[in-house]
Amino acid sequence: MATTAVTPEREHYLNQQYGIRSWLLTTDHKRIALLYLISITFFFFIGGFFALLIRLELLTPMGDLVQADTYNKLFTMHGQIMIFFFLIPSIPAVLGNFLVPLMIGAKDLAFPRVNLLSWYLYIIAGGLYLHCLLTGGVDTGWTFYTPFSTAFSNTKVIEAGLAIFIVGFSSILTGLNFVVTIHRMRAPGLTWSRLPLFIWSHYATSIIMLLGTPVLAITLVLVVLERAFHLGIFDPKLGGDPLLFQHLFWFYSHPAVYIMILPSMGVVSEIVTCFSRKRVFGYAFVAMASIMIAVIGFLVWAHHMFVAGISLYSALVFSFLSYLVAVPSAIKVFNWTATMYKGSVRFTTPMLYALGFIGLFTMGGLTGLFLAALGIDVHVTDTYFVVAHFHYIMVGGAVMGYLGGMHYWWPKISGRMYPEFLGKIAAVTVFVGFNLTFFPQFILGYLGMPRRYWQYPPEFQVLNVFSTAGATVLAVGYVLPMVYFLWSMRYGAVATDNPWAASGLEWKTTSPPPTFNFDETPEVTWEAYDYANIPAPEEVPVGR
């Protein structure tokens, strides 16, 4: 269908080699990114299917669609799949893998074989998890709280724990690769103060992956040892402390939220600058805010435990520290908004997602203030308020950023344009569906509906019906992009090298890039987002 005559002959990473071996044994970061894209999309739809079943079950107050045990497994596996097999790898392993070397002018990541290993670890973990899912599943909640997980649950806790342990190593290896690559492989002239904010946020993300993930790994190992060999580390019968498990678990799992949201913030920084055609407002502050979030994010974990029985004094400490981490997040929102000031704003699909991200992240962040306030947290923790809050951050934030980034870099990844009109429709559908699904849950939560409830008192039904209705809209919004992305790979308009007239090294090579990214290692002499010196696109390069 493509009308341009030149493209078929050009050699790039997609057509350089063919055959299954050339994919499964590739060390090309771009191909590995696509392998990850396929795998996480697969898990996203499993997790999403579970989410739909959960929402359908909650359509009525009675538990009438599935059994209680099934429901418990559904929300457990929805959480674990979405967090460990979709959100955490989503942007870093797909867009990050694809773009980090391109953006810093490198031929590949520092350790290409380690990168492939990380994907195989993901696949092994995913296979193990699927096996667990198909042979009975797990019902501990994604949090594996002891002593339920170690002594009371009679589902496949060990298998699920090991799968997440393994996928954790995949994430560690990705983070390790990014840090080394960003330190050692930057193109000449690309100083730290010239790095795109996408790189800064991935650097911050990698810090969390490196220093947080091993703590989750050891915690899960201890749970598995306790369950399998009766080692009594958290066992209250022996005088062990179940809260110790929670401390260790949240030491990783709170920062893990930043693993999900920081890369999205990086994507949004790229998109907002590009479609405002401006240098980002306060570059240094936005970059440093990423690092601050990564560091302070490690100091706040026990705000998940305010009613769990921790000491009053430490609750105060953790509440205070939680407010500190809100400051850099606020800085980012203000800076993105200010970036549009006196810009030349264009509402493309990626920009819609980015603006949607800012809105939803703002709401998610503001409701975080409620949860960090000790007095209110006591009432709303473990209710649908928390469920709504973290979905605003993780779906409204992270997934919006992911979809925005997929649209923005799709021309670079596939060499084709996605259909812009459908893209806008999908973006609006996702935004509307999302709010319809999750906003009622804030009210439900404050009204007191606890989370993880298979059946609930009838007075909560109206809001649950809204939520379920929203979920179906949301589902349409997610299926749509997958359909037209696939469609565009064959029928989409052929993309130019730089369809958005964007800054950034990734746009200075061909679309799709050659296997080693650049014909010649670029030399950087300009600042990031140097839109003053980039000609504005005279027309929207969409359509054939």
Add this chain to the structure above:
Amino acid sequence: MADSTVGVESHDPALRHHFATREQQREASSLGMWLFLGTEIMFFGGMFCAYLIYRYWYYNEFAAGSRSISIKWGTINTIVLICSSLTVALSVRAAQMGKRKLVLLLLSLTMLFGVAFLGIKGIEWYEKFQEHHVPGQSFDASDIVREYPQIHINQQHEQIYFSLYFAMTGLHALHMIIGLGIFLYLTFHTWKGTYTPEYYTPLEIGGLYWHFVDIVWIYLYPLLYLIDRKPLG
């Protein structure tokens, strides 16, 4: 490497295509290993955190548990590991100087020390099994209770000490086994002559890993074996 556009600038077999210089490649490998060791610190750190809290809570049981495990084997194992670290350091030095035979000798010695460490660990664990000091249904620390009537020992809390003992030494031993695997690989490549005074990075970063495992033991030794050995009275 099937690359069409780049890779012509160097025919250096040890230089991977995506690095510009050997120096860059070596620095990347070294940084990568150090970062990995950083994650390892946090991996063991989770257990150290549990250890710290329970030791703070159940000091007497930890002290008594520590007395009951063999300081002889613990000290010998410490010495064995320190010796292995020396041979590792010397093997890297020998590689720097291109003395292949010496490298082979030192690597073999290192693995010998490693196997000795694991063997001694096995003896220790076997003793625990015989004494019913392995956590679980058959755990029985009444011998420890009887031995130290001065300090009132809670057997359940004692079990927490032994749980941590097995978790910590067990995961350390697992790291030793992985280390032995790495050194087997390094020995093979040294034997094949892969490493030269210009290129011995794998040897160097493999060595870093081994030293790290040694350092973990340097902390485990006083924390598990030497909590309190002073005469009771």
Add this chain to the structure above:
Amino acid sequence: MSEHIIPAKLYVGIWIALMILTVLTAGVSFIDLGPFNTVVALVIATCKALLVVLFFMHVKYTSEKMTKVVILSAVFWLFILLALSLSDYGTRMWR
């Protein structure tokens, strides 16, 4: 990292120091120093770890500041984990 070749004598010296410290720490544990037994044990362990890191792992000779940054940040993060956990355990009314 550097091409710096450390004399074998120095390695052996470090090894001897490590051996002495091992014997020392084992010996000290038999003497009653009250709470300082733990302090001494940890100080000696840290000295031994430092000797290994600085000499056997060549950190003293490396020209890369990143190595030190990585070590220090990992230790600092471990400190965060321990210190903030203790902020709970140290102030609890129960155990």
Add this chain to the structure above:
Amino acid sequence: MFDNFPLWPARASAGAANVDALYIFLVVLSVFMCIAIFAVIIFFGIKFRRRPGVRAEQIEGSNVLEIGWSIIPFFVFLFIFGWGSFIYFQERTPPRDSREVYVVAKQWMWKLQHEEGPREINELHVPTGEDVKLILTSQDVIHSFYVPAFRIKQDVLPGRYTTVWFRATKPGTYHLFCAEYCGTNHSGMIGDIVVMDPANYAAWLGGAPSVPLADSGQKLFTQMGCSTCHRSDTQGRGPNLVGLFGKPVALEDGRTVTADENYIRQCILNSRGQTVKGFPPIMPVFQGLLSEEQVNELVAYIKALGALQPAKTTTASAADSAEAKVQ
């Protein structure tokens, strides 16, 4: 307002209004911030939309603005932190003279024991205007005691006591939820909190004759043979428990602990490692021999003993003095 579409649950406790006040403040603040940010984005989007030939004006940033929008939110956050902590502090500090109810959670049921003796399952009757302190424990996994109408929630842990308190203000029946996921029938682990006028409550209480908790504890104390060692004089092989509760106790291992509910509970179940200075570690282990309810009875009894003066003997009915609290 919004009778058919409530935005918050019933306010039935003294603390609920405080929580709602901060909540409403935060809602107002959040709505204001959301509207402000959305309005600015929309305004910028329209005002600075792309026009042919008009280029964006490059602006580096502004340190004044950056510092402004870091510092101002920080102080706002500090204010919220202070307010929230104040409420939490109140919620977590039970008044001294509160009525006590022991709660045992199990998969998937709430078992409650009143001081006066009545026992309930999945239902708790309380009077208005009185402080009620709940002493909670679990016999299996972690649960969480959640009463939305009181805005209180407290996780219930196995192996120890946690406490929470409230003062009900409005008669009615309110939800009791388990808020920490606890297995298959988690969503069925619900109950009712029945708040009654003091008069009705007294009638309810008097409706069924029952033995006060401390008295049951005393009976058990004798039955289990506790009284042979823990005598009310100085001749016992175990420490004298009269006047013990709430006092500091010097332990054999050098620590000094307060004899609170958790300490007593642990001593009953397994006193090893907790023994009082000067006493041999001879007390048998009762873990597995006593149900959680029985432990509660014993604790209630020992607390009642604690209210007595150490010099006297324990002839007086323990329940009479159970209300009196030691500092």
